[in-house]
Amino acid sequence: MKKKILVTGGTGYIGSHTTVELIEEGFEPIIIDNLYNSEAVVVDRIQKITGVKPHLEIFDLCDQEKLDRFIQKNNDISAVIHFAAYKAVGESVNKPLEYYRNNLLSLIYLLDIMKHHGIPSLVFSSSCTVYGQPEKLPVTENAPLQPATSPYGNTKQIGESIIRDTTVSDKNIKAISLRYFNPIGAHPSALIGELPRGIPENLVPFLTQTGYGIREELKVFGNDYNTPDGSCIRDYLHVVDLAKAHVIAIKRLIEGKSKTNYEVFNLGTGKGVSVLEAIKSFERVSGIKLKYKIVGRRAGDIEKIWANPSYANKELGWKTLSSLDEAMKTAWDWEKMFRNNKL
Ligand code: WQD
Numbered sequence: 001m002k003k004k005i006l007v008t009g010g011t012g013y014i015g016s017h018t019t020v021e022l023i024e025e026g027f028e029p030i031i032i033d034n035l036y037n038s039e040a041v042v043v044d045r046i047q048k049i050t051g052v053k054p055h056l057e058i059f060d061l062c063d064q065e066k067l068d069r070f071i072q073k074n075n076d077i078s079a080v081i082h083f084a085a086y087k088a089v090g091e092s093v094n095k096p097l098e099y100y101r102n103n104l105l106s107l108i109y110l111l112d113i114m115k116h117h118g119i120p121s122l123v124f125s126s127s128c129t130v131y132g133q134p135e136k137l138p139v140t141e142n143a144p145l146q147p148a149t150s151p152y153g154n155t156k157q158i159g160e161s162i163i164r165d166t167t168v169s170d171k172n173i174k175a176i177s178l179r180y181f182n183p184i185g186a187h188p189s190a191l192i193g194e195l196p197r198g199i200p201e202n203l204v205p206f207l208t209q210t211g212y213g214i215r216e217e218l219k220v221f222g223n224d225y226n227t228p229d230g231s232c233i234r235d236y237l238h239v240v241d242l243a244k245a246h247v248i249a250i251k252r253l254i255e256g257k258s259k260t261n262y263e264v265f266n267l268g269t270g271k272g273v274s275v276l277e278a279i280k281s282f283e284r285v286s287g288i289k290l291k292y293k294i295v296g297r298r299a300g301d302i303e304k305i306w307a308n309p310s311y312a313n314k315e316l317g318w319k320t321l322s323s324l325d326e327a328m329k330t331a332w333d334w335e336k337m338f339r340n341n342k343l
Pocket of ligand 1: 128301
């Protein structure tokens with residue numbers, strides 16, 4: 001009998017890639033998504049990749065009654081992976097209440113329902129944003145968490161505390177928070193990928209849209225940072241490597257292999273890459289000379305961050321497999337596939 005895994009936000013960027021990996025590992029993912037930042041057609045594309053069309057329920061996790069009815073109907077859920085959240089740093093500064101309400105209320109309702117229905121395991125989609133600008137690099141899981149630089153980052157910090165405190169108060173709940181660094185790229189089939197609504201906030205989708213000619217030019221937000229080439233440094237990991245880590249985390253919880261009721265793992269390559277180096281990677285894999293302009297810094301950006309992934313490497317037996325160029329090529333292949341309407 002396949003174990004049923006609830007994937008909230010499962011038609012989104014990381015959620016859809018994780019749903020593919022869950023199916024390929026013999027699980028039965030079931031998705032709740034309100035399609036705020038994704039499209040229902042993603043489940044058809046997942047079916048093209050895996051041969052399995054995951055069940056999709058379309059509603060908002062903040063609708064407590066609907067969520068309770070859903071869990072009553074699906075009383076054989078073994079674990080939950082919680083992706084559903086608003087995640088645009090800039091937008092969160094302009095709409096803090098929407099971010100706190102959506103990201104925190106949905107998590108609180110989900111935990112309540114899990115406790116009520118005896119669902120014991122949760123994997124939480126967290127972010128390296130919780131670190132702010134780390135004093136020491138590469139950053140480890142026990143680095144002090146600096147005050148969040150955005151309401152989005154704060155919802156991740158508070159979310160982790162809510163989960164940790166719940167696992168302390170209720171020994172039946174075990175959880176793992178996965179702190180993502182910068183996920184990029186797309187499934188090698190180019191049937192699913194990152195599809196931001198409107199003007200992309202994140203670097204790589206803006207890069208590939210500029211390469212395709214949808215955007216006039218890329219604005220590089222600052223080259224006066226204290227880094228080798230002056231542009232910000234991040235840890236870009238392939239989204240499929242990231243998705244695989246979620247399956248490992250789910251197995252760890254279901255098989256009772258967690259060391260404590262609440263664990264945290266950094267998911268990154270361990271390598272810092274600057275914005276200008278990312279542009280060069282795109283130019284190598286696409287053969288296109290990218291049009292870009294150096295402009296002023298973006299508010300809220302930290303200067304540099306990259307992971308020390310050794311704890312996840314050792315404890316989860318997980319590490320990233322794709323190089324920057326390999327990940328960037330999948331992002332470019334996805335952009336072309338999607339824009340050429342081959343989907
Ligand atoms: C990366 C670098 C920008 C766009 C955010 C979230 C984080 C995670 C990943 C969820 C920065 C520069 C960007 C552009 C640019 N999300 N940039 N021109 O801000 O590191 O992280 O996304 O888990 O939680 O905070 O990612 O891709 O926006 O920026 O120069 O048009 O690219 O200044 O240095 P970020 P990003």
